[in-house]
Amino acid sequence: MRQLLPLLLALPLSLSAGEWSSEITFEGRLFTEEALSDAQSDSNLSVAFETEFYHDWDDGKQSITFTPFIRWDQQDEARSHTDIRELMWLYAAEEWELQAGLGRVFWGITEAIHLVDIINQTDLVESPDGEQKLGQPMVKLSLEREIGIFDLFILPGFRERTFPGEDGRLRSHPHVDGDQANYESSDEARHIDLALRWSHSLGDWEVGLSHFYGTSRDPRFQLATDNSQPVLTPYYDLIHQTGLDIQATLGDLLWKLEAISRRGQGEQYIAAAGGFEGTLVGIFDSNADLGLIAEYLYDDRNKEAPTPFQNDLFLALRWTANDEQSLEILGGVILDLDSDARVLNLEASRRLGEDWKASLQGRFWQQIPISDAGYGMSRDDYIEVTLRRYF
Amino acid sequence: MRNNLFLVLLLLPLTLFAETAEERGLAIAVEAERRDTGFSDFQATMGMKLRNKHGEESNRHMRTTALEVENDGDKTLIIFDRPRDVKGTAMLTFSHKSGQDDQWLYLPALKRVKRISSRNKSGPFMGSEFAYEDLASQEVEKYSYKFLREEQLDGIDMLVSERDPVDPSSGYTYQVVWIDKAEYRPFKIDFYDRKKTLLKTLTLTGYQQYLGQYWRAGTMSMINHQTGKSTVLSWKDYKFRTGLKTSDFTRNSLKRAK
Incomplete structure (x- = not known):
């Protein structure tokens, strides 16, 4: 509490003394197949702006970070949105740190999916890969000890997942009406969630063990209507989730395993992802590296799993x-081992001069059966060009 | 026993004079390290100017902190400022006298700390002519040595040795190092690739002494003879004994790095 007063006193000063870094992203998407719904378009333009303000004082022990984000989207009202990605005060002592505010936390090690990562809600309208996250209100205490790092989280307030609107592509059919969300907890979005994580580096091994109790970040869906049109409505359960992540860095190879056990969302279930990542350095006598990633994705709910990744293989090549100009090309495929379904992802990016970055991406859903959780996007193959300016 | 001792005593003067080229090479490296021991910690900024054979330039900017670890390699943290698309990326390295270094990368866009393989040391650092291993903490144990000759370089008396990386994943078969006789500072290093062909030459200039003992080059110029590309690395704002602690080189501090 003693820290709060100096913080408030320092705030006006810090806003004038800090450092800003910003990026503006221009994005164009072309969908190569006819949409499932008449409301959807075959092309889209979008612009996003994010800026980060950072200032530290008290000899670097205290800092504040503020990161607002805004996107405008040509076709989809739901994708035109704003968020505060971060508004965080941090106090770092020698063997502990305290953070309070809105922030982003990442847990885990695998590349294809992030099972263990649970603190933040997915900003799904940003990208179908779910890598973009909404700022989460939190108080976080981190203790660094000989036997590892202990992170304790109090998470007051839940963020609902964003979903593409009726006019947007890359969505379910019918679309999700987020305004009709239902909760298991009578506190609804005000339920206070708790999380604890221990992580440690032991020689070549990185180990993490975590537990989360609170509102599930991924909802189940119920069929409902909106203006007598069918829609899906999210239902957020209260869950307990225990997570484990292990990485062994043995020579050239990184061996990875993530596993979770979740209770409170239907039957208790287990999901896991594991595999390896390796890099061939200086291939063909050049400066280039070729990275190889293979991961197996498992969910013991099998066909009932609301995820398309219940018995799948992820294979990827990354050429650097x-x-x-940091030219990079990435090609990946997720193969469903129960059907012929596959999702292809191709990405290339490079810098243009000092302050611009260009990237090209293609995503293709092939032979998705109607029973697959990813069927809604089976006609949403797209090619995306982005141009980003940093300043 | 007494006979053996007698033999040893008899041979002792002989062995002192008959120091092999390997022994002398090692002795020079050990002396250079001895003179650079005890700095405790330092911080500095690094500016890189990359130039391709058409003369086109691009710039990198980084900040680094390092902590001396007794009886092991240093701990170092590098924070990237430029180019802006990698701003906030940070790399933590625990170098070891023997075995692989431990290395973690912080990716700010995802707030992700990733343990990476330090075997990938022969690759270019930020697209420059410096490989990761060229910038790593130079521990005596990482090479085997052979003294070659004494000669003058730009009028300064030099000790010239060959050193072979112990680690088979190094991109070099051997290096030739010019160290000045007076202060044991490297002035020039020739790097020979896996085909034993001259690949690069590093020239170190603008030496300044800190705390009355520790010499650091202000400019390190790397020229790649095979591609015609070059990188000039400028070190600025050196500060020694700034009070850095082990707790400034942890996974948590890597996330905090700005």
Whole structure:
């Protein structure tokens, strides 16, 4: 509490003394197949702006970070949105740190999916890969000890997942009406969630063990109506989730395993992802590296799993030129081992001069059966061009 | 026993004079390290100017902190400022006298700390002509040595040795190092690739002494003879004994790095 007063006193000062870094992203998408719904379009333009303000004082022990985000989308009202990605005060002592505010926390090690990662809600309208997250209100205490790092989280307030609107592509059919969300907890979005994580580096091993109790970040869906049109409505359960992540860095290879056990969302279930990542350095006598990733994705709910990744194989190649412009090309595929379904992802990016970055991406859903959780996007193959300016 | 001792005593003067080239090479490296021991910690900024053979330039900017660890390699943290698309990325390295270094990368866009393989040391650092291993903490144990000759370089008396990386994942078969006789500072290093062909030359200039003992080069110029590309690395704002602690080199501090 003693820290709060100096913080408030320092705030006006820090806003004038801090450092700003910003990026603006221009994005164009072309969908190569006819949409499932008449409301959807075959092309889209969008612009996003994010800026980060950072200031530290008290000899670097205290800092504040503020990161607002805004997107405008040509077709989808739901994708035109704003968020505060971060508004965080941090106090770092020698063996502990305290954070309070809105922030982003990442847990885990695998590349294809992030099972263990649970603190933040997914900003799904941003990208169908779910990598973009909404700022989460939290108080976090981190203790660094000989036997590892202990992180304790109090998470007051839940963020609802964003979903593409009726006019947007890359969505379910019918679309999700987020305004009609229902909760298991009578506190609804005001339920206070708790989380605890222990992580440690032991020689070549990185180990993490975590537990979360609170509102599930991924909802189940119920069929309902909106203006007598069918819609899906999210239902957020109260869950307990225990997570384990292990990485062994043995020579050139990174061996990875993530596993979770979740209770409170239907039957208790277990899901896991594991595999390896390796890099061939300086292939063909060049400066380029070739990275190889293989991961197996498992969910013991099998066909009933609301995820398309219940018995799947993820394979990816990442070619890094290591040149001045950081040219990178990534190709990945997720193969469903129970059907012929596959999702292809191709990405290339490079810097243009000092302050611009260009990237090209293609995502393709092939032979998705109607029973697959990813069927809604089976006609949403797209090619995306983004141009980003940093300043 | 007494006979053996007698033999040893008899041979002792002989062995002192008959120091092999390997022994002398090692002795030079050990002396250079001895003179650079005890700095405790330092921080500095690094500016890199990359130039391709058409003369086009691009810039990198980083900040680094390092902590001396007794009886092991240093701990270092590098924070990237430029180019802006990698701003906030940070790399933590625990180097070891023997075995692989431990290395973690912090990716700010995802707030993710990733343990990476330090075997990938022969690759270019930020697209420059410096490989990761060229910038790593230079421990005596990481090479085997052979003294070659004494000669003058730009009028300064030099000790010239060959050193072979112990680690088979190094990109080099051997390096030739020019160290000045007076202060044991490296002035020039020739790097020979896996085909034993001259690949790069590093020239170190603008030496300044800190705390009355520790010499640091202000400019390190790397020229790649095979591609015609070059990188000039400028070190600025050196500060020694700033009071850094082990707790400034943890996974948590990596996330905090700004």
